[in-house]
Amino acid sequence: MGRKLLLEKAHVENIRHFDVYRREGGYRSVEKALKTMNPDAVTEEVKKSGLRGRGGAGFPAGMKWSFLAKPEGVPRYLVVNADESEPGTFKDRYLMEFLPHILIEGMIVASYALGSNRSYIYIRGEYWWIVDILEQAIEEARNNGFLGKNILGSGFDCDIFVHRGAGAYICGEETALIESLEGKRGNPRIKPPFPAIKGVWDCPTVVNNVETISAVVPIINEGGEEYAKIGVGKSTGTKLISACGNINKPGVYEIDMTISVEEFIYSDEYCGGVANGKRLKACIPGGSSVPILPANLLLKTAKGETRMMNYESLSDGGFATGTMMGSGGFIVLDEDQCVVKHTYTLARFYRHESCGQCSPCREGTGWMEKLLLRLDRGQGKMSDIDLLWDIQRKIEGNTICPLGDAAAWPVAAAIRHFRDEFEWHVLNPEECTRRNYGLAHYADPLEVTVA
Amino acid sequence: MIQFSDSKLKEVEKIIARYPQGKQKSAVIPVLHLAQQEFGGWLDVPVMDYVASLLSITPIEVYEVATFYSMFNLKPVGRYMFEVCQTGPCMISGADNIIDYIGKKLGIKPGETTSDGMFTLKTVECLGACGYAPMMQMGKHYKEHLTPQRVDEIVDECRRNAASNN
Numbered sequence A: 001m002g003r004k005l006l007l008e009k010a011h012v013e014n015i016r017h018f019d020v021y022r023r024e025g026g027y028r029s030v031e032k033a034l035k036t037m038n039p040d041a042v043t044e045e046v047k048k049s050g051l052r053g054r055g056g057a058g059f060p061a062g063m064k065w066s067f068l069a070k071p072e073g074v075p076r077y078l079v080v081n082a083d084e085s086e087p088g089t090f091k092d093r094y095l096m097e098f099l100p101h102i103l104i105e106g107m108i109v110a111s112y113a114l115g116s117n118r119s120y121i122y123i124r125g126e127y128w129w130i131v132d133i134l135e136q137a138i139e140e141a142r143n144n145g146f147l148g149k150n151i152l153g154s155g156f157d158c159d160i161f162v163h164r165g166a167g168a169y170i171c172g173e174e175t176a177l178i179e180s181l182e183g184k185r186g187n188p189r190i191k192p193p194f195p196a197i198k199g200v201w202d203c204p205t206v207v208n209n210v211e212t213i214s215a216v217v218p219i220i221n222e223g224g225e226e227y228a229k230i231g232v233g234k235s236t237g238t239k240l241i242s243a244c245g246n247i248n249k250p251g252v253y254e255i256d257m258t259i260s261v262e263e264f265i266y267s268d269e270y271c272g273g274v275a276n277g278k279r280l281k282a283c284i285p286g287g288s289s290v291p292i293l294p295a296n297l298l299l300k301t302a303k304g305e306t307r308m309m310n311y312e313s314l315s316d317g318g319f320a321t322g323t324m325m326g327s328g329g330f331i332v333l334d335e336d337q338c339v340v341k342h343t344y345t346l347a348r349f350y351r352h353e354s355c356g357q358c359s360p361c362r363e364g365t366g367w368m369e370k371l372l373l374r375l376d377r378g379q380g381k382m383s384d385i386d387l388l389w390d391i392q393r394k395i396e397g398n399t400i401c402p403l404g405d406a407a408a409w410p411v412a413a414a415i416r417h418f419r420d421e422f423e424w425h426v427l428n429p430e431e432c433t434r435r436n437y438g439l440a441h442y443a444d445p446l447e448v449t450v451a
Numbered sequence B: 001m002i003q004f005s006d007s008k009l010k011e012v013e014k015i016i017a018r019y020p021q022g023k024q025k026s027a028v029i030p031v032l033h034l035a036q037q038e039f040g041g042w043l044d045v046p047v048m049d050y051v052a053s054l055l056s057i058t059p060i061e062v063y064e065v066a067t068f069y070s071m072f073n074l075k076p077v078g079r080y081m082f083e084v085c086q087t088g089p090c091m092i093s094g095a096d097n098i099i100d101y102i103g104k105k106l107g108i109k110p111g112e113t114t115s116d117g118m119f120t121l122k123t124v125e126c127l128g129a130c131g132y133a134p135m136m137q138m139g140k141h142y143k144e145h146l147t148p149q150r151v152d153e154i155v156d157e158c159r160r161n162a163a164s165n166n
Ligand SMILES: Cc1cc2nc3c(=O)[nH]c(=O)nc-3n(C[C@H](O)[C@H](O)[C@H](O)COP(=O)(O)O)c2cc1C
Pocket: A052, A053, A054, A055, A056, A057, A058, A059, A061, A081, A082, A083, A084, A085, A086, A169, A170, A171, A172, A173, A174, A175, A207, A208, A209, A210, A212, A213, A401, A402, A403, A406
């Protein structure tokens, strides 16, 4: 059993409520930070912990905090990114729904470190019922002296507000999120200036993911160095993985990043194996934007090493033979699934979510969707596959924000690893509407080329 | 005349107070949510103009926002909206069958509303419930692990609730 730092108490009855959460040891990190540490010391602990942003990009959280500009007399803001809209990802929801106080606790400590007296949770509009849960937790924390003026006699004032979005994946991108929080369309900004210098209402701002901020609680309680001992290499601490698709036990799991992908899929402690006794065909391990891998490359790297559930191992081989940890949205496809169709739904998603500011993204996502639909229906030509490849290459790197890349990568990886499945659709236009290509050779052991 | 009740106006004031002085434009999304709920489930132009006047911003600033976000309805919708997720993870867990089933049962296609104004069927993209697929949003809550039987129950429940509220 791996160590649980975030979800350990998730199943305690009524843990949603302050009294129970407090009785179970909650809010100790606020006491420790506000009574015994200065703000910079808190940032220092987070740096030592090696905590990497859990929203997808994996940027070191402590470093981000230390970049925050601190001009005299200008307010600074912490904004928690609870927009969670990357297909396959539903871990932040789980945390907020079942352990709202761990987020509030982490936010108070982080706000203290950053000097934010008003902090915000930007939550996706569809998580409507969770707004009530969070507001209740905030109210309870305030009633117990953990929010408001002069918290625990430290002289530090802090309030937390929940801001509900209204349906737009792009608002998960931090500058779009800031625009949206200012009451505008979610159009990403050109960087620089970075939010750390000029964020919401032109003030220095830190945007962090829900899980990142929640992880600050165990880091302060146990110390950054202790936290860094869990995990491996630059993958410190624990990571929440939301697992879905064709598995026996979909759900949210906390892992300590030392287990293998195979163990994660097949062990009863986690996904419990592929559903209905089917065989594994492919997996997108880090949310819809990261490259899909066929079963063989998923379980072993191109060098023949066991692939592990951590940042480094998942990206081993780069985009040629690896993938990414991303947001931890783990999507499993069994032998009956069609990669062309699945990729089509993702292309449709990105077309729907493109904000439309940059032509490569706006036009390219539409083209990719059309071509993939055509191919899926058996109406495509061989040249469509090359055209698709060409379009995704023209998007990547040519846009204001990374949504363009995020739309290009799944298409690129699908063609890279499943080209014969695409070709089969072209060659068998009628058959492909009746049945799927199946497992083919995607689980066959790979020949390892020894360097 | 479009006008929030006194209690809703208090709520609007509370929403504005979440943001720093002079930044009441930030309240536009939350206030639009409130307006959509209060004024029939969608945002007609006079409703958006009213929101603009409440926040002392121009109407165009409200239209820009209302047209960007998918949760704001710019046309009338049914009393109950079934927003079924169709993205990859839900698709491989049987979302297409559920969408077909609801469509046949209600006699409508995605994007349409039943003639009695009761139900709207809409397909949406990932709602963050991929592990509990197939699923849909209905108002404030999610309905997960959908099966045809579950859909039948939900439709019956809606009809019963509507009948007892009329
Ligand atoms: C299109 C797009 C969508 C994103 N969606 C989210 C999201 O839903 N949640 C999130 O935490 N980060 C999301 N991000 C990443 C954020 O821009 C940002 O890196 C993150 O919130 C920083 O927090 P972290 O360092 O704690 O991960 C998204 C990025 C892009 C480009």
